[in-house]
Amino acid sequence: GLRLDKTNMIGMIIPDVTNPFFPAVVRGAEDVAFANGYRLILCNTDNDHSKEIVHLNELRTFLPSGLIVIPSNFSDLTAQAESYRKSGTAVVCVDRLPKGWDGDTVTADNEKGAYEATSYVLRQGHRQLAMVMGPRHLTNAQDRLAGFKRALHEKKIPIGPEYIQEASFDQHGGYAKTMLLLRMIPRPTVIFAANDMIAFGALLAFREAGLHCPEDISLIGFDNLQFAEMTSPPLSSVSQPGFQMGTSAAQILIDRVRGDDGPAKHLVLETALKIRDSVAPPS
Numbered sequence: 001g002l003r004l005d006k007t008n009m010i011g012m013i014i015p016d017v018t019n020p021f022f023p024a025v026v027r028g029a030e031d032v033a034f035a036n037g038y039r040l041i042l043c044n045t046d047n048d049h050s051k052e053i054v055h056l057n058e059l060r061t062f063l064p065s066g067l068i069v070i071p072s073n074f075s076d077l078t079a080q081a082e083s084y085r086k087s088g089t090a091v092v093c094v095d096r097l098p099k100g101w102d103g104d105t106v107t108a109d110n111e112k113g114a115y116e117a118t119s120y121v122l123r124q125g126h127r128q129l130a131m132v133m134g135p136r137h138l139t140n141a142q143d144r145l146a147g148f149k150r151a152l153h154e155k156k157i158p159i160g161p162e163y164i165q166e167a168s169f170d171q172h173g174g175y176a177k178t179m180l181l182l183r184m185i186p187r188p189t190v191i192f193a194a195n196d197m198i199a200f201g202a203l204l205a206f207r208e209a210g211l212h213c214p215e216d217i218s219l220i221g222f223d224n225l226q227f228a229e230m231t232s233p234p235l236s237s238v239s240q241p242g243f244q245m246g247t248s249a250a251q252i253l254i255d256r257v258r259g260d261d262g263p264a265k266h267l268v269l270e271t272a273l274k275i276r277d278s279v280a281p282p283s
C-alpha cells in the first residue's frame with residue numbers, strides 16, 4: 001500500500017499569540033525541536049474552536065511527526081487525535097486539557113498554585129476576596145478556582161458567587177469584570193486574577209476608579225509574565241514554567257516519534273509564588 005513518510009515537522013497549535021505566556025511555551029518547544037532536527041509549524045486559534053479544527057485538519061498535509069496542542073476550549077479532540085495517531089503522528093496536549101483526553105499531557109499544578117496565592121493573601125489579613133477566573137470551560141481555570149476555594153474553605157471564609165467573575169483570559173475581560181467588582185458592596189479588598197493579562201486589565205480599572213494598589217485594593221496574578229515586574233506596582237503573581245512546558249512537551253513528543261510506546265504520560269509542573277508589591281494588608 002501507499003506509505004507516506006513523516007517529515008521533520010512538528011505542528012504546534014496555540015490559543016492566543018498575543019498573550020506572552022504562549023510564546024514562552026513555543027520557545028521551549030522550538031528549542032528542543034530544533035536541537036533534535038525538527039522544525040515547528042505554528043498555528044494560532046484566537047481561542048476559536050472552529051479555527052482549531054481547520055488547523056488540525058490542514059496540518060495533516062505537512063505530514064508532521066507530531067503535534068503539540070494547547071486547546072482553545074474543552075471540546076472533544078479525540079476524533080482528530082485518533083486519526084493522527086492511526087497515521088503514526090504523536091499528539092501531546094499542554095496547559096489545558098480537552099474533554100476525555102487520554103493521551104500525553106503537560107500541565108502546571110494550577111490548583112496548588114492558586115491555593116498558595118490565596119493562602120498568602122489570607123495571611124495578609126484579607127477576608128473580602130474576589131476572583132476574576134478565566135473561562136469556565138477551561139480545565140486550568142477550573143483548577144485555579146478550585147485552589148482559591150480550598151484556601152477559603154480551609155479558613156472558613158465564606159464567599160458569595162457574585163465575587164467570582166468569569167472572564168476571557170485577557171486584559172479586556174480583566175478590566176470589565178474588575179469594574180463590576182469595584183461596584184460591589186462590600187467592595188473586595190483583594191482581587192485574584194486567574195492570569196496576568198486579567199491582572200493588567202484590573203490595574204487599568206483601578207486607575208480609572210481612582211484606586212491605588214495596594215493601598216486601596218490588593219491584586220495578585222497568575223503566570224508571572226516578564227511584564228509583571230514592570231507594572232506599577234510590580235505585580236505579585238504565581239509563576240508557572242511556560243518555557244519548560246514547551247521543552248517537556250517537545251521531548252515527550254520526540255520520544256514517542258523515536259518509538260516510546262509506553263502508557264500516557266501526565267507531567268505536572270510546579271508553580272511558585274512570586275511576591276512583589278501588589279498585595280498589602282487591607283486598610
Ligand code: RIB
Nearest residue numbers: 019021095140169195223
Ligand atoms: O495567560 C494565559 C493563560 O491561559 C495561562 O495562565 C495559561 O495557563 C493559559 O491557559
